[in-house]
Every structure is written in C-alpha cells, then in structure tokens.
Amino acid sequence: MAVERFPIEAGHIMMFARAIGEDDPAYYAAMSGDQPVPAPPTFVQASAQYDPDYILRPKIGQKWFGSGRTESGTAGGGSGGGEGKAIGSGLHAEQHFTYHQPLRAGMVLTATTRDGDRWEKEGRRGGKLMFGETITDYHDANGELVITARSVGVRTERAVEQEG
Amino acid sequence: MLDASTKVGDVHELAIVDDLTRTQIVQYAGASGDYNPLHSDEPFAKGVAGYPGVFAHGMLTMAMTGRLLVDLAGPEGLLSYGVRFKSQVWPGDTLTATATVTEIADGVLDLSVVTTNQRGEEVLAGTASVRIPG
Numbered sequence: 118m119a120v121e122r123f124p125i126e127a128g129h130i131m132m133f134a135r136a137i138g139e140d141d142p143a144y145y146a147a148m149s150g151d152q153p154v155p156a157p158p159t160f161v162q163a164s165a166q167y168d169p170d171y172i173l174r175p176k177i178g179q180k181w182f183g184s185g186r187t188e189s190g191t192a193g194g195g196s197g198g199g200e201g202k203a204i205g206s207g208l209h210a211e212q213h214f215t216y217h218q219p220l221r222a223g224m225v226l227t228a229t230t231r232d233g234d235r236w237e238k239e240g241r242r243g244g245k246l247m248f249g250e251t252i253t254d255y256h257d258a259n260g261e262l263v264i265t266a267r268s269v270g271v272r273t274e275r276a277v278e279q280e281g
Numbered sequence: 282m283l284d285a286s287t288k289v290g291d292v293h294e295l296a297i298v299d300d301l302t303r304t305q306i307v308q309y310a311g312a313s314g315d316y317n318p319l320h321s322d323e324p325f326a327k328g329v330a331g332y333p334g335v336f337a338h339g340m341l342t343m344a345m346t347g348r349l350l351v352d353l354a355g356p357e358g359l360l361s362y363g364v365r366f367k368s369q370v371w372p373g374d375t376l377t378a379t380a381t382v383t384e385i386a387d388g389v390l391d392l393s394v395v396t397t398n399q400r401g402e403e404v405l406a407g408t409a410s411v412r413i414p415g
Contacts, residue, residue: 129312136308137344138298143356155356158347162340165314173317183318188328209339213363213407219356267363 120228123164123255127154127222133163146222154222158214161255161264164228210248211269217262226255226263233267245274283353283382283390283414291382293353297345297396301337301374309341337374339366342405346378346396353380353392354411360389364407368398375399380409388413 127147134144139157146154165171175181182191220226233250240246253266298305303321310316315338318325326335343364350359370376376396384391390413396405 132308133312133344136305136312137341137348138305139344139348139351141351141356157344157356158350158359158362159340159344162315162344163313171314173315175316181318182325183316183322184324184328188324209366211363211365212340212343213361214359215361216359 119230120164120167120226123161123167123226123228125156125160125220125222125224125226129163129166130154130156130160130222133157133160156220156222158216159212160220161214161226161228161253161266162212164226164253164255168228207270207272209268210271211267213267215265217264218257220263224263225258228253228255230254240273247272247274282355283411285413287382287385287390287413289382289385293349293380295349295352295378297348297376297378299375301370301372301376303335303372306335306337306341306372309338309344313338313340315340333371335372337370337372339370339405342366342370342376342396345376346394346405349378349380350392350394350409350411354390355414358412358414360410360412362394362407362409364394364405366404367406368402368404370398370404374404376404383408385413 131145131147134157137157143155144157146152180190182189230251230253233252235249238246238248248269248271251268254262255264257263307321310321319330320335320338323335326332347362350362376398378394378396380392380394382390383393390411392409392411394407394409395403398404
C-alpha cells in the first residue's frame with residue numbers, strides 16, 4: 118500500500134470515534150469547532166480510504182467478491198471458492214504502532230509500505246499457516262515520521278470448513 | 282488517569298462493548314475503509330469463507346481497547362501500542378479490556394493489555410508504553 122495523501126480530517130475522526138464507541142468530546146470537535154482534534158490511537162488504519170488500489174473496498178464498475186445475487190460476485194455462484202475465497206481468507210494476526218509525534222486533524226500524511234519478515238507455522242489442525250509482515254511509515258507534510266505501523270497477516274493453506 | 286501515585290501491578294479495567302452489534306461492525310467498516318465481506322456479509326462469510334457468520338475486524342477490538350489507554354494516558358500520551366489477535370469476536374460478544382502496569386522508568390510506563398470476552402477467553406493481548414501524564 119502506498120498512500121500519497123492522507124488528510125487527517127475532524128469529520129473522519131468523529132465517524133471513527135463513533136464506530137469504536139469512543140465518547141470523549143475531544144474527538145467530536147468537528148461539531149464544536151474546538152482545536153486541536155486528536156486522532157484515536159489506531160486511526161491511521163483508515164488510510165485505506167486514501168489508497169486507490171485498496172483491495173478490500175468495492176471499486177466502481179468492477180465485480181466485488183462479496184455477495185449480491187450469489188454468495189460471491191466473483192466466484193460464479195455457490196460455495197466453493199474462486200478469487201473471493203482467496204482474498205477473504207487472509208486474517209490479521211498482529212498489529213503494532215509506534216508513535217513519534219501526536220496525530221491531529223489538519224495534518225496531511227503520506228504512507229509508504231515495505232515488506233518485513235515471512236514465516237510459516239504448522240496449524241493446530243494441520244495445514245500450514247503462512248505469516249507475512251508489512252511495515253508502514255506515516256510521514257507528515259514536512260517529511261517527519263509520525264507513526265510506524267507493523268502489521269502481521271496470516272493465510273491458511275486450507276479453508277476453514279475443510280479443516281474440521 | 283495514571284499519575285505520580287501509579288505503581289507496578291496496578292490494574293485498570295474498562296468494559297469496551299456490551300452485546301456487539303453487526304451495525305457497529307458496519308460502522309467500523311465505513312470509518313476505516315475495510316469492507317472485507319467477512320465482517321458484514323453473512324452469505325459470503327458462511328457460504329464462501331466457511332465461517333459460522335460475520336465477525337468483527339481485529340482492528341475494531343484493538344481500537345475499542347485503545348479507549349482504555351486513552352483514558353489512562355490522555356489522547357496524546359501513547360508511545361507504542363501493539364497486540365496479537367487471539368480469538369475472533371462475534372456479534373453479541375461483550376468485551377472487557379484490562380491494562381496492568383508492568384514497569385515504570387524515566388517517566389515512561391509499560392502496560393500489558395488483555396481483552397477478554399464474556400466467556401473469559403482472551404481475544405486480544407499485547408503491550409503499550411505511555412508517557413506518565415502530568
């Protein structure tokens with residue numbers, strides 16, 4: 118993921134705060150006009166909104182792998198797989214943030230991502246678990262580091278219903 | 282809120298959600314931009330991915346747990362926050378976050394962070410470092 122422009126907006130912070138059950142008025146300053154507006158600790162995850170290629174968002178004019186007339190718009194109907202299963206089967210195993218300076222509404226970030234380690238583990242019910250690490254650096258408009266995020270994703274070799 | 286009287290071993294707890302709704306999961310999808318149908322699309326989650334139903338984004342649990350850290354350290358007091366997602370969180374779940382002070386040195390306080398569901402199962406475990414407020 119590379120994000121060229123991630124504007125930190127008070128209204129976006131308010132929506133995020135609502136979604137996570139955070140009622141501290143500081144996060145609702147879009148309505149009061151108070152300053153500064155802090156961002157919640159995991160807010161940079163919402164940079165996905167500004168990634169034009171983000172895979173877990175439907176794209177206008179393209180087939181989506183979630184359900185519509187059928188259980189998956191890209192699997193050709195019915196259970197059993199296709200692209201949708203592959204995309205949907207990755208799970209989030211770990212997430213780590215290091216905070217270098219406070220994140221507030223009005224800042225504009227860039228996000229640059231690099232791959233970290235890759236490793237494998239035997240699953241509890243057999244089948245390989247494949248782990249991969251992604252590191253994202255968020256910089257402000259002056260090029261100063263604001264937050265470093267490290268994400269670990271895991272993919273299963275076999276689908277859940279075939280394991281049991 | 283943490284302060285100068287905070288000691289190693291102090292435990293802080295916050296009920297972060299009572300009876301998690303599918304709608305809250307949808308709210309999080311909308312705010313974060315993660316529209317993976319595993320989290321909001323029952324026919325896909327069951328029929329294609331093979332799960333019993335939709336389940337919450339791990340990042341929603343991490344974000345809700347983060348509210349406890351903000352309560353303790355203020356909105357700009359965090360230095361680091363990292364977790365492992367240990368078990369899935371389902372609609373109807375009730376979660377409690379617990380932060381235990383593990384170390385205090387040079388104005389920085391380390392916490393171990395655990396979030397459990399109504400059955401006492403850990404759904405998230407990790408650590409955080411915060412600046413001691415004040």
